[in-house]
Amino acid sequence: MVTLAEVAQHAGVSASTVSYVLSGKRSISATTRQRVERSIRELGYHPNAGARALASSRSNVIALMVPLRTDMYVPVMMEIAIAVATTARTHGYDVLLLTGEEGPDAVRRVAGSGLADGMILMDVELDDERLPLLRESAQPAVLIGLPADTTGLTCVDLDFRATGALCVEHLAGLGHRDVAVIGEAPAVYERHTGFAERTLDGLRSAARETGLRLLHRPCEGGYDATAVTVARILDERPDTTGFVVQNEAAVEPLLALLRQQGRAVPEDVSVVAVCPEQVAVQASVRLTSVSLPAQEMGRHAVEQLVAKLDGRGGDEVVLLPPELTVRASSGPAPVR
Amino acid sequence: MVTLAEVAQHAGVSASTVSYVLSGKRSISATTRQRVERSIRELGYHPNAGARALASSRSNVIALMVPLRTDMYVPVMMEIAIAVATTARTHGYDVLLLTGEEGPDAVRRVAGSGLADGMILMDVELDDERLPLLRESAQPAVLIGLPADTTGLTCVDLDFRATGALCVEHLAGLGHRDVAVIGEAPAVYERHTGFAERTLDGLRSAARETGLRLLHRPCEGGYDATAVTVARILDERPDTTGFVVQNEAAVEPLLALLRQQGRAVPEDVSVVAVCPEQVAVQASVRLTSVSLPAQEMGRHAVEQLVAKLDGRGGDEVVLLPPELTVRASSGPAPVR
DNA sequence: CTCCCCCGTCGAAGCGCTTCGACTGTCTGG
DNA sequence: CCAGACAGTCGAAGCGCTTCGACGGGGGAG
Structure with missing residues (x-):
């Protein structure tokens, strides 16, 4: 374990000088700096984190x-x-x-x-x-x-509010009038996780502005839960032509279900996801999405x-x- | 910032005594210990990590x-x-x-x-x-x-070798004779990541022992790449009835492809995955799998x-x- | 009854670093 | 030519903690 003092001795300067070379908090002549830097390299010196933290009361x-x-x-x-x-x-x-x-x-x-x-x-x-x-x-x-x-x-x-709005505006712009939102698990809403509610806010206010009908349903994710959720949605709003999905675990099941029901994406139904880019790209249909940066x-x-x-x-x-x-x-x- | 010394003073003992109470490296009388612990609580003392690291040369x-x-x-x-x-x-x-x-x-x-x-x-x-x-x-x-x-x-x-073997033995036990392995991306094998090669080892030696025909193909993952890989496999070995998948990103695409070709899982084709449990459970068919612990x-x-x-x-x-x-x-x- | 040992406690010496004040030159402006 | 400023360096004082040796007192062994 090489110490500052050893570097100082090796370079023929005082310990404080070495410290100042390291921190740059006082000016040091070029020649001294070089001598010190050379000694540091030759001895393979690494400042001790604990000592540094103690003396400076900053741990970095x-x-x-x-x-x-x-x-x-x-x-x-x-x-x-x-x-x-x-x-x-x-x-x-x-x-x-x-x-x-x-x-x-x-x-x-x-x-x-x-x-x-x-x-x-x-x-x-x-x-x-x-x-x-x-x-x-x-x-x-x-x-x-x-x-x-x-x-x-x-x-x-x-900005999840803007995210929600963006999704609705995109679908509205494409002429969709009935849009369903497949959301996070109910627990997420109960926990009052801010992002879920803000997204919903954005979705709703954009829907209001564009005159879109919006139906929001939380969803546990996974194949079975998604199947139930989608069935209920289509039952309640048979004219639904757009889906916004904010739940990674419901993405693939949703696509599978639509396929199974003979609804083609994007000809019959459009899907917009709020999800990591990777999920959007790797899904069985490449998804229009707002990704999480x-x-x-x-x-x-x-x-x-x-x-x-x-x-x-x-x-x-x-x-x-x-x-x-x-x-x-x-x-x-x-x-x- | 409360220090050891302040705790010591408050408790009416020396600093070293407080230190020994904290570390338990020397015996302390019950009464002293209680006094010290009380002071620590009352003052809200937290040992300084840097000082501790410096003095003990252990950072924890x-x-x-x-x-x-x-x-x-x-x-x-x-x-x-x-x-x-x-x-x-x-x-x-x-x-x-x-x-x-x-x-x-x-x-x-x-x-x-x-x-x-x-x-x-x-x-x-x-x-x-x-x-x-x-x-x-x-x-x-x-x-x-x-x-x-x-x-x-x-x-x-x-134990990836045993993992590979386990997959093959499971399929062999079910009477499958032609099994294909959809592996990780080629880059993973080129990088010589140990686990991929060891799995392959296990698969191959178990295939040898059970007289199974095994075809291994790396796969980039994602829908398109998987489609190509699966097509090649079925072209080369039309009698394939079992798949072992060791690539998260190929799991869902594979299932979609099989469904699309009218091959029922598990009636016509069996799929065994090596993947995190979450993936196995959330897939559109609940997957028989070896999970990564x-x-x-x-x-x-x-x-x-x-x-x-x-x-x-x-x-x-x-x-x-x-x-x-x-x-x-x-x-x-x-x-x- | 004495010796020794161990328990419980204290004081002091660092651990390796930063930083402040002080010191020596050198340079600049008046 | 001198006061003052400033660049460059050093010494020393801690930062808050651990740990070693020392010390007094009580108890068990002989």
Whole structure:
């Protein structure tokens, strides 16, 4: 284990000089800097993270709290996590992975122990129990997702309201008059996950504006549950020609069911999905979709947090604009 | 920020006593312990991680290196990562998330800086470039996946050879004589990812023993690529009545194709998948499958690593036994 | 009754780094 | 030609914790 002192001795300078070379907080002559850098390389020196954290009271670590639940959007979570980790590295931070398991305690532990300089919370619920703690501990934090009350908080999320609107507008523009929404599992709505409700909002208000008839049904996902949901929808609204799906696990079953009933996509029925791009592209029909910009969200979250840690930038809500990509699953409404 | 010294003062004892209460490394009288614990609670004390790491040269952090690539088994990776994080917590460790991006450098950085006490590497390739470094740095580590040379390394993985064998034996037992394997993308085989080759091994040797005819074809996944692969297979071996699929992205397309061709599952054709349980259950036919025990792997990896860090246990290769679950996609071979 | 040992506690010495103040020159402007 | 500014370097004081050796006192063994 090579130490700063050894590097200093090897380079013939004092320890503080080496420290300043490393941090750049004071000017150093070119020759000294080179000598020091050479010694660092030759000795294979790596600063000790603990000592650094102790002396500077900055750990250069960002905590990322991921949900324990794995019933939703797992690949998206993963993609966000990876984006967070790689973006953090470009800013000189490492990422500590916390699971939701510990819940609010994790916030206390991290804030108290100086393990991390700030945290990013994923899967934030409308009235998340971690928020009060976050506010009172003055822990620099960024949320991915949107709680009910955002005062004093920094949040990053997809603009789900606009997403819903975009889907309806797309279908309305193609002449569809009766559209059904296959939503997330009922539990997701009961949990008051913000994004599901905001999407619904957007869908409904756009439907109102375009004079579209909209029917929303939560759906557990999986083949059987989707079959039941679709049957009910078609029973209630036989003229339905457009589907908006916001539930990965219902996408493929829906397509299979339509196929089975002899309804051609997109000739008879159009389908628009809100889902990760991968799902849209890999489905048995290439889906017109609004994708979840996972990487963007991760990147933005880190950048907001780093800005905070540097004393730049304040509380802010960043809503990323949705983008609808037209693929093979949507087309003009059939003429009756 | 409450410190040890403040707790000590509040409790009327010396700092070292508080430290010993916390670590349990020396015996403490019951009354003193209670006084100290009370002070800790009242002041809301949390030990400073940096100081602790510096003084003890143990960070109580485990580094987890996940692949940057997101083309494979993403939910499984996530599940492993979460299992690692939660298991680590039960042993008093936190988890640092490293992406493959930094590659071997990350190993050097973590080992050198004392950021983590040990590491877990996922997605290990047969001749992984991180391995030499790992060996020479004497960094306590556990691999998830199996490299070509395991000397001096601790590894945890599913027994993919047995997995392959299990699939073939299941189909052979049902009377199937011609079985096709739809494998991972060609790139996976070119990359010499161990698990793909070991599965193939198991499949082949079991086929030999049971006198089964086996045809293996890599497949990119997705609807179109799978269609091409399946067409070729049925062209070459029209009598194929069994499929083994080891590629999440080919599962649903395969089922759709079979349905489309009027081949009923499982009456005409049996399908066995090697995939995460979620995929098997959510598919449009509930799939007979060997699932990847993600949680198990994560848990085992952490436990092996913790054992190492405690000076217990040495190098070892743990292969978890596969379990085949019979669901609705496999049945007796049709009589000709 | 004495010796020794162990239990419970304390004080002090670091762990490796950052950072502040101080010092020495060198340069610039008046 | 001198005051002041500034670049470049050093020494020393911690940051909050662990851990080692030491010490007093009570109990068991001889």
